[in-house]
Amino acid sequence: MAKAELMNYEQALEQFEVVIGLEVHVELNTNTKMFCGCKNEFGNEPNTNVCPICIALPGALPAVNKTAVESSIKIGLALGCEIAPTGRFARKNYFYPDLAKNFQTSQYDEPIAFEGSLDVEVPSGKVHTVLIERAHMEEDAGKLTHIGGSTGRIQGAEYSLVDYNRAGVPLVEIVTKPVYGAGAEAPELAAAYVRSIREIVKGLGVSDARMERGNVRCDANVSLRKHGAEKLGTRTETKNVNSLRSIERAVRYEIQRQAHILANGGTIIQETRHWHEDKGATSAGRPKSDADDYRYFPEPDLVPVQPSRELIEALRATLPEKPADRRKRLAGEWGFSELEFRDVVNADLLDQIEETVTAGAKPQAARKWWMGELARIANESEEGAVPNITPAQVAELAKLIEDGKINDRLAREVLGYVLAGEGSPAEIVAARGLEVVSDDGALIAAIEAALASQPDVIPAIREGRMQAAGQVIGAVMKAMAGSADAARVRELLIEMANK
Amino acid sequence: MTDLIRKSASELAELISKGEVSSVEVTRAHLDRSAAVDGAVHSYLYQNPEASLIAAAEVDRARAAGEITSPLAGVPIAVKDNLTTTDAPTTSGSKILQGWVPPYDATVVKKLRAAGMPILGKTNLDEFAMGSSTEFSAYGPSKNPWDLTRIPGGSGGGSSSVVSSFQAPLAIGSDTGGSIRFPGAVTGTVGTKPTYGAVSRYGLIALASSLDQIGPVARNVLDTAMLQDVIAGHDPHDSTSLPESLGSMTAAALKQDVKGMRIGVIKQLSGEGFQPGVAARFKESLNLLAAAGAEIVEVDCPSFEYAIAAYYLILPAEASSNLAKFDSVRFGMRVEPNENATIERVMAATREAGFGPEVKRRIILGTYALSSGSYDKFYGAALKVRTLIQRDFDAAFAKADVLVSPTAPTTAFKFGDKIDDPLAMYLNDIATIPANLAGIPGMSVPNGLADEDGLPVGIQLLAPAREDARLYQVGGWLEKAHEEIWGKRMIDFAPELEVK
Ligand SMILES: [Zn+2]
Numbered sequence: 001m002a003k004a005e006l007m008n009y010e011q012a013l014e015q016f017e018v019v020i021g022l023e024v025h026v027e028l029n030t031n032t033k034m035f036c037g038c039k040n041e042f043g044n045e046p047n048t049n050v051c052p053i054c055i056a057l058p059g060a061l062p063a064v065n066k067t068a069v070e071s072s073i074k075i076g077l078a079l080g081c082e083i084a085p086t087g088r089f090a091r092k093n094y095f096y097p098d099l100a101k102n103f104q105t106s107q108y109d110e111p112i113a114f115e116g117s118l119d120v121e122v123p124s125g126k127v128h129t130v131l132i133e134r135a136h137m138e139e140d141a142g143k144l145t146h147i148g149g150s151t152g153r154i155q156g157a158e159y160s161l162v163d164y165n166r167a168g169v170p171l172v173e174i175v176t177k178p179v180y181g182a183g184a185e186a187p188e189l190a191a192a193y194v195r196s197i198r199e200i201v202k203g204l205g206v207s208d209a210r211m212e213r214g215n216v217r218c219d220a221n222v223s224l225r226k227h228g229a230e231k232l233g234t235r236t237e238t239k240n241v242n243s244l245r246s247i248e249r250a251v252r253y254e255i256q257r258q259a260h261i262l263a264n265g266g267t268i269i270q271e272t273r274h275w276h277e278d279k280g281a282t283s284a285g286r287p288k289s290d291a292d293d294y295r296y297f298p299e300p301d302l303v304p305v306q307p308s309r310e311l312i313e314a315l316r317a318t319l320p321e322k323p324a325d326r327r328k329r330l331a332g333e334w335g336f337s338e339l340e341f342r343d344v345v346n347a348d349l350l351d352q353i354e355e356t357v358t359a360g361a362k363p364q365a366a367r368k369w370w371m372g373e374l375a376r377i378a379n380e381s382e383e384g385a386v387p388n389i390t391p392a393q394v395a396e397l398a399k400l401i402e403d404g405k406i407n408d409r410l411a412r413e414v415l416g417y418v419l420a421g422e423g424s425p426a427e428i429v430a431a432r433g434l435e436v437v438s439d440d441g442a443l444i445a446a447i448e449a450a451l452a453s454q455p456d457v458i459p460a461i462r463e464g465r466m467q468a469a470g471q472v473i474g475a476v477m478k479a480m481a482g483s484a485d486a487a488r489v490r491e492l493l494i495e496m497a498n499k
Numbered sequence: 500m501t502d503l504i505r506k507s508a509s510e511l512a513e514l515i516s517k518g519e520v521s522s523v524e525v526t527r528a529h530l531d532r533s534a535a536v537d538g539a540v541h542s543y544l545y546q547n548p549e550a551s552l553i554a555a556a557e558v559d560r561a562r563a564a565g566e567i568t569s570p571l572a573g574v575p576i577a578v579k580d581n582l583t584t585t586d587a588p589t590t591s592g593s594k595i596l597q598g599w600v601p602p603y604d605a606t607v608v609k610k611l612r613a614a615g616m617p618i619l620g621k622t623n624l625d626e627f628a629m630g631s632s633t634e635f636s637a638y639g640p641s642k643n644p645w646d647l648t649r650i651p652g653g654s655g656g657g658s659s660s661v662v663s664s665f666q667a668p669l670a671i672g673s674d675t676g677g678s679i680r681f682p683g684a685v686t687g688t689v690g691t692k693p694t695y696g697a698v699s700r701y702g703l704i705a706l707a708s709s710l711d712q713i714g715p716v717a718r719n720v721l722d723t724a725m726l727q728d729v730i731a732g733h734d735p736h737d738s739t740s741l742p743e744s745l746g747s748m749t750a751a752a753l754k755q756d757v758k759g760m761r762i763g764v765i766k767q768l769s770g771e772g773f774q775p776g777v778a779a780r781f782k783e784s785l786n787l788l789a790a791a792g793a794e795i796v797e798v799d800c801p802s803f804e805y806a807i808a809a810y811y812l813i814l815p816a817e818a819s820s821n822l823a824k825f826d827s828v829r830f831g832m833r834v835e836p837n838e839n840a841t842i843e844r845v846m847a848a849t850r851e852a853g854f855g856p857e858v859k860r861r862i863i864l865g866t867y868a869l870s871s872g873s874y875d876k877f878y879g880a881a882l883k884v885r886t887l888i889q890r891d892f893d894a895a896f897a898k899a900d901v902l903v904s905p906t907a908p909t910t911a912f913k914f915g916d917k918i919d920d921p922l923a924m925y926l927n928d929i930a931t932i933p934a935n936l937a938g939i940p941g942m943s944v945p946n947g948l949a950d951e952d953g954l955p956v957g958i959q960l961l962a963p964a965r966e967d968a969r970l971y972q973v974g975g976w977l978e979k980a981h982e983e984i985w986g987k988r989m990i991d992f993a994p995e996l997e998v999k
Contacts, residue, residue: 058599060603
């Protein structure tokens, strides 16, 4: 894949206005699939969660999952949308082997939720209002694995395997209106928007919201137009951007790629593009044009979904607080500086820190652990995965320090054992005898042993040369393998000198 | 035991319940009849006599043990081959499904089994129920027992011929535009298309989902009613199935009373342009009804003019999508081209080889009707006509309790007469299609024989949605009136089939 020529980013923004549009697919975490009773579960043996309905055997009929409808309504309400009093499903017809019926049951002209908006804060602190066009219900397709061939794509493969476990898993697709005016922040806004959607659906409890599992997937539309131009430019739709970082990078890449083409008199082809995280580039996929004809028509096998006013209001009453409100509240409660708080948000660690504080840690201590040592470990790990520790364990660790049971150095050692799966911090401290020694008898014996080889120290202290104490403290710490309470050693030494 | 096959289902049920005859004996009598005549009639695509007898024996045991109390317990039945059955291949009359044994039973099949009704076999139909003659079955046509050179109606010609040739007392049909009623009319039998949603479609291989309805087929109105009572009811697996019960059809069939009822004659379907014998018998029945104290009124349904056009857009549109699943990936036929066997080529080669001409015609028509640019002109316009037809019915039922018309313009035509002229074939359904478009119930009842050819004609009864009982009430009365005039049941005029 030849890397396209790119225009310098600042130059691109000088010449063009960026317009983005985002389509986010949220996989719901219902017990069963959208239209049948099969388990909605990730990671099972291929084709074990299937039935005549989701593999489209002749004669089978769909029936709507009520919980999925309620989850969709909750998402719509959380996005400030209107909820349609009646909404039909529609068939989107196209042939593809991961689509058992060769049509997708979706919603077309009657989405369950429409006309909403979401305030999204970007790293600079600026808040952009993103208008939501619609959120509609649909079903996921199966998963294809292409065997043979070099690309891993269907073209060139020797054969392909289909796993229908995912076929019929409920999805909600959230579509924004075109987003104008983000300027240089468009890539960050795209990522921040998806982060907000993720927070919302996680907060609602309607999705596991794990991007690495595809629970939240984003297609990013990007187009450019000359500043002041009325007409929107031709857009590309970049698929397969499955982490917040890739969303930001992919949008930035498309801006630079399109700017280079346009500035050189070229035209943008309306197409889907694929993001390649390893290469940091997009490549052309299927040309997409108005000739794409899905022959939508109302799904005759399903009656329209007609949520009552009462149901909608009952669901509205269960909504948790909005992410923006929550941030405002937490910022106040925790007393972080503006910069500290923004760093936490950008590191995507709000949930962990909140849970750690809830488990009893002081906010600054929780921040210090998650943003410091744990972030460092995460960055060093291969997948950049979240370290294998619970917020409650972090809180326990912080408490042990606060109570003087361990010091910072010991705490790092304990953390290592927690990550290795040895148990909770308190258990490890007890099992490994790592508690700080503050038993005066043992300390005095160690001090006396140290003083024996350094007889000048006591006189020096008496003369007020406190730096001399450092040598003894160091020797005691060394003798006790770091488990001594250094502050107490210092106190005892001064007492002994003043006797 | 040969006289067992001439008995009605209700008579058989009574004999069985009294212990005078067993389900095994009744089932065997019908299987023997099939062995003797089905070589000529070709009602069945599949029979497994041993399995049917085992099922009958189990019914006899369960009935004796008091485990089955259904009114039709022990009475065997034939099932149209577009309903899934776990113990028999289900082909829907298509090569593309040859040999496919479904892993699940249709809801209606489950109900039949639960009611203790042994299944005699799977009956023939036009491929995917697209046709009016069974000439589009991939496995060859069924014959009309009244004249083996004539069609038994379609798409349910297997079910109509199986009851009219006494191979089964009862059969299940499906009706998308007349596939139960037209075959009933041309074979001198009774068939009902219930209100849309009265019978679960789960396990019915869909032709056009918004029009399809499963219904009962039998030789008399009471049997038909008893069978509808067995198969009707809400099914959570079919979202379009009605939540409420429509009451007892059996009770309605036994009322035998039309006094004071308002019978509406649809101006657009009053017999004009129909075969003379068809029109004549229809007028006679109106006179009979009037003489019995019914009030005959004329109703105007101006939008019926566009019914066939709308139907042949809506049906192909839905069918084109419903039939997309036949792609060789998960079940059924697979044809692999010799070279470059990409998935698209395999799908295309399979569909090319597996689908017959009428299926292809309708898939192409439907795909075109839904494509952007033609949607509004064709599919969208057809939906508007559908609404207008529903309004015509609303207005008509404000003036009448039941509407009547001849079921079909002609008696049974000869094989080959219309096979090359799709439009002529489609016009057969002119009287039956409006009920499917409106979702209302309709029934065809034998209405005497046409003078010119001695073949049976049918009268169609239509009622408002959920008022299926009215059909059985009027149908039961008409049947009795005809028997009194003609001296015997219409079916008894059918010539004896040569027994092998
Ligand atoms: Zn399933």
